[in-house]
Amino acid sequence: MLHKKHFLLLPAVLIIALVVQSCSSPQVVRRTFAPEDDYSKYIQTKDLIFKVHYKNGDLFVYDTLYQSNKQNQFFYGYGRRLDLNRQVTESGRITAFRDSILLIETNQIKDDDPQTALTIMTGISLAATIYCISNPKACFGSCPTFYYDDGNEQHLIAEAFSQSIMPSLEREDIDAFREIRPKTRDIRLLMKNESLETHAVRYARILAVPAEGKHIYSSVDGRFLKTQRESLISGMIQGEECTELFLYHDQKEYISKTDSADLAAQEEIIFTFSRNDIKTPGLVVTHRQSLLTTFLLYQTLAYMGNETGSWLTRLDGMTRGSDPVFKQLGGMIGEMQFFTEDENGNWIPAGIIDETGPIAQEVTIIPLPDQTAAGDDIKIKIRMTKGFWKIDQLKLTDIIGEAEPLIIEPQLAKDEKREKDITEKFNSPEEYTVTLPGEYISLYYRLPEDFAGYDYFLAAKGYYLEWIRSEWIAEENPRRVLQLMVQPGQYFKDLAPMYKKIEDDMEETFRRSKYVAQ
Amino acid sequence: MWRSKIYILVALVIMLSSCRTVHAPLNKLEKTPEAFVKSGKGGWMTLRLKAPHIDAGKTKGGEFLWQDESSIYLLNDTITAYPKQVIDLAVLELMEKRPYAWWWILGSVSTASHGFVLIFSFPLWHIVGIPSTVGELWHDVYRQEKPDEKYWQGINVLARFPGGLDENEKVKISK
Structure with missing residues (x-):
C-alpha cells in the first residue's frame, strides 16, 4: 500500500511538469510582413531564415543571404524555390520580384536545446560511474548516525557501534554530546540509516551525568570521570613542533599518510604536558578514525564476494567462541595505544582506544597509571597505525572523581517513514529496531528538570549488516580472506598499494556520499 | 517507498x-526546427470537433494550409475545411520530439x-x-480548448499559406 506521502509525489512531479510546460519557449519564432512594411532591419541578418511567399503559392527560402537591389524591385539570395505543393523547382541563386510577393517571413531558430544540459549531466554521471567502478569502496558510507535536532538544525552527535559488523560483535557504544548543549528539557534525536546497511538497534539511551560545574568525560571502560583544570601541551612529530594542531577542538585534525608498503605500519608521537598541579592526570583525546577502516572492511567483504554470508557466519561463530581473530586484527591495526613515562624513563602502558568510526569525533579520557613520573612534566607517547587515526585535540586534566549517570529512555520513538509509534518495541531490551537505508527514527527524550546542569552522552547498542554491492562480487577471492585470518600481516602489506592509490580522494568522496531518504 | x-x-x-x-x-512532422522552416509546409493541426458537425466528438488532423474568417483548411488525403465554430480543441505541432x-x-x-x-x-x-x-x-505546440479568434490569428503564421491562396491556385494542391 502506498504511504500517504507517496500520493503527494505524483502530483508534485506533475506540477513541476506543468510549470515547465507553461514555461516552454518556442524554438521557431516566426514573423510575417507585408511587402510594403518596414522589414529592412532584418535583411542580411545571419541568424534568420527568410522566406518570401508569392501570390501564386510559391515560396522562396533563403538560407544564406537575402538582399534587395537599390530600387527594391526584387530580392535575391541563395536558397530554394518551392511550388505550392512544396516541391523544389529552383535552387542556388534565386530572385523574387516585388510585384508577385504576398508576404515576407522571417524565422528565428532559438538554440535553447536541453541537449546541452543532458550532455553535461551525462558527462558528470559517467565520471561518477567510472570513479565508483574503479574505487567502489570509496563510494559508500557506514554506521548508524545520531543527530540532535535543535529545531533549526541537525547536529551530528555520534555514529554508533561502528565495529559491530555482525551479531556477535554487538556492543554498547557511548558518545559524548560534546559542545552540543540541549536548549530545552524535551529534546529530539534522529537515528538515521544513511548507508547501504541493515541496522539492528537494541537501544539508544541518553546518559545524563550531573556535572556540578566540572567537565565529565567517558573512559573506555564505561566510567564517567569528573575533571577540573587543564594543562598545556607541547609536542614534536618527526622533530617538528606540532603543539598548536592539538591544542583546540577545532576540527583541524592530525592524520599521517599510510605506509605505501604496509597498512599496519606504526608511528609514534611523543607529547610533553606541564603537570600544572594535576594530582590524578587523565588524558582527554578527541579523535576518530580515517577511512582506512572502511576500506579494509569493504575490501574484505569484496573478497568474500558471493560467499560473504557464509564467511560472516563462520566468523560470527568464531567470535562467539574464543577464537581471537578480531582481537588479533584489532591489535595489529586498529588500536591507538597510550604510554606514559615512569620515574625511570621507561614507557608504561596507559590505555588503548579502539573506537571505530570515521564520521563523528569521539572524546575519550585515558586515566594515566599511578607509576607516571611525578615531576613537573608528564610525557605521553601515542603509538598507532599510520594513516589510521585522526586526532583533533589532546589535553591533560585532573580527575577528581566518578559520576553516576541517569539513564533516560525515549518517551516516544517514532518511525518517520511509516509514521508509526514504535516506543514500546524500541524500549524493549529483548527486541531490535531494524532500519533499512534511508529510514530514520525520531527519538523524543525528557531530560531532568535542571537539564542545564548535566553533561550528556548517548549510549547505543546493536549491530549492523553491510550490504554487498554488485561491483564487489567481481573481486571475490577466498584465498585473500584466508590470508587475512592466518597471515594478516601480509594481507595488510598486499593491500597497501591499492589503498595508496585512492587515499587522497577517498575522504572527499566519502564526505559527499551519505544516503538519505528521498 | x-x-x-x-x-x-x-x-x-x-x-x-x-x-x-x-x-x-x-512521420507527419519534420525532425528539426530548421527542417520544418525550410520545408515550407505548415504545422500539423489536430482538431476535436463538436456538434453540430457530423463528426462531433471525433478527432481530425492534417497539415495546416490556411484559414479564412470562418474555416480552417487542413491537408490530409484531401483538403478539408472545418468551420471554426465546430472546433472544440485545436493542437498545432511543428516538429517531432x-x-x-x-x-x-x-x-x-x-x-x-x-x-x-x-x-x-x-x-x-x-x-x-x-x-x-x-x-x-x-x-512549439500550440494547444487551445475552445479556440477563439485570438488563437487562430496567433497561429496563422504557422500555416503553409499564411496569407491565404487564390481560388484558382487552390485546386492545384495535392497531397
Missing part, C-alpha cells in the same frame, strides 16, 4: 517516452553505479531530466 517511486517514475517515463509527437501521426525521456531514465538508472553519490546524482538527473523532457514535449 522506493518501489512506489519507481512505479511513478517508470509510468511517467513510459508516458513521456512514447510521445514522439503530442497528437500528430508518426526528441526522446529525452529515455536519456533521463537511463541517466537516472545509471546512478545505481554511483554508490552513495547517487544522493546527488539521482535527483540531479531529475532536475535536469524533467524540464528537458517536458520542455521538449511541449515547445
Whole structure:
C-alpha cells in the first residue's frame, strides 16, 4: 500500500511538469510582413531564415543571404524555390520580384536545446560511474548516525557501534554530546540509516551525568570521570613542533599518510604536558578514525564476494567462541595505544582506544597509571597505525572523581517513514529496531528538570549488516580472506598499494556520499 | 517507498517516452526546427470537433494550409475545411520530439553505479531530466480548448499559406 506521502509525489512531479510546460519557449519564432512594411532591419541578418511567399503559392527560402537591389524591385539570395505543393523547382541563386510577393517571413531558430544540459549531466554521471567502478569502496558510507535536532538544525552527535559488523560483535557504544548543549528539557534525536546497511538497534539511551560545574568525560571502560583544570601541551612529530594542531577542538585534525608498503605500519608521537598541579592526570583525546577502516572492511567483504554470508557466519561463530581473530586484527591495526613515562624513563602502558568510526569525533579520557613520573612534566607517547587515526585535540586534566549517570529512555520513538509509534518495541531490551537505508527514527527524550546542569552522552547498542554491492562480487577471492585470518600481516602489506592509490580522494568522496531518504 | 517511486517514475517515463509527437501521426512532422522552416509546409493541426458537425466528438488532423474568417483548411488525403465554430480543441505541432525521456531514465538508472553519490546524482538527473523532457514535449505546440479568434490569428503564421491562396491556385494542391 502506498504511504500517504507517496500520493503527494505524483502530483508534485506533475506540477513541476506543468510549470515547465507553461514555461516552454518556442524554438521557431516566426514573423510575417507585408511587402510594403518596414522589414529592412532584418535583411542580411545571419541568424534568420527568410522566406518570401508569392501570390501564386510559391515560396522562396533563403538560407544564406537575402538582399534587395537599390530600387527594391526584387530580392535575391541563395536558397530554394518551392511550388505550392512544396516541391523544389529552383535552387542556388534565386530572385523574387516585388510585384508577385504576398508576404515576407522571417524565422528565428532559438538554440535553447536541453541537449546541452543532458550532455553535461551525462558527462558528470559517467565520471561518477567510472570513479565508483574503479574505487567502489570509496563510494559508500557506514554506521548508524545520531543527530540532535535543535529545531533549526541537525547536529551530528555520534555514529554508533561502528565495529559491530555482525551479531556477535554487538556492543554498547557511548558518545559524548560534546559542545552540543540541549536548549530545552524535551529534546529530539534522529537515528538515521544513511548507508547501504541493515541496522539492528537494541537501544539508544541518553546518559545524563550531573556535572556540578566540572567537565565529565567517558573512559573506555564505561566510567564517567569528573575533571577540573587543564594543562598545556607541547609536542614534536618527526622533530617538528606540532603543539598548536592539538591544542583546540577545532576540527583541524592530525592524520599521517599510510605506509605505501604496509597498512599496519606504526608511528609514534611523543607529547610533553606541564603537570600544572594535576594530582590524578587523565588524558582527554578527541579523535576518530580515517577511512582506512572502511576500506579494509569493504575490501574484505569484496573478497568474500558471493560467499560473504557464509564467511560472516563462520566468523560470527568464531567470535562467539574464543577464537581471537578480531582481537588479533584489532591489535595489529586498529588500536591507538597510550604510554606514559615512569620515574625511570621507561614507557608504561596507559590505555588503548579502539573506537571505530570515521564520521563523528569521539572524546575519550585515558586515566594515566599511578607509576607516571611525578615531576613537573608528564610525557605521553601515542603509538598507532599510520594513516589510521585522526586526532583533533589532546589535553591533560585532573580527575577528581566518578559520576553516576541517569539513564533516560525515549518517551516516544517514532518511525518517520511509516509514521508509526514504535516506543514500546524500541524500549524493549529483548527486541531490535531494524532500519533499512534511508529510514530514520525520531527519538523524543525528557531530560531532568535542571537539564542545564548535566553533561550528556548517548549510549547505543546493536549491530549492523553491510550490504554487498554488485561491483564487489567481481573481486571475490577466498584465498585473500584466508590470508587475512592466518597471515594478516601480509594481507595488510598486499593491500597497501591499492589503498595508496585512492587515499587522497577517498575522504572527499566519502564526505559527499551519505544516503538519505528521498 | 522506493518501489512506489519507481512505479511513478517508470509510468511517467513510459508516458513521456512514447510521445514522439503530442497528437500528430508518426512521420507527419519534420525532425528539426530548421527542417520544418525550410520545408515550407505548415504545422500539423489536430482538431476535436463538436456538434453540430457530423463528426462531433471525433478527432481530425492534417497539415495546416490556411484559414479564412470562418474555416480552417487542413491537408490530409484531401483538403478539408472545418468551420471554426465546430472546433472544440485545436493542437498545432511543428516538429517531432526528441526522446529525452529515455536519456533521463537511463541517466537516472545509471546512478545505481554511483554508490552513495547517487544522493546527488539521482535527483540531479531529475532536475535536469524533467524540464528537458517536458520542455521538449511541449515547445512549439500550440494547444487551445475552445479556440477563439485570438488563437487562430496567433497561429496563422504557422500555416503553409499564411496569407491565404487564390481560388484558382487552390485546386492545384495535392497531397
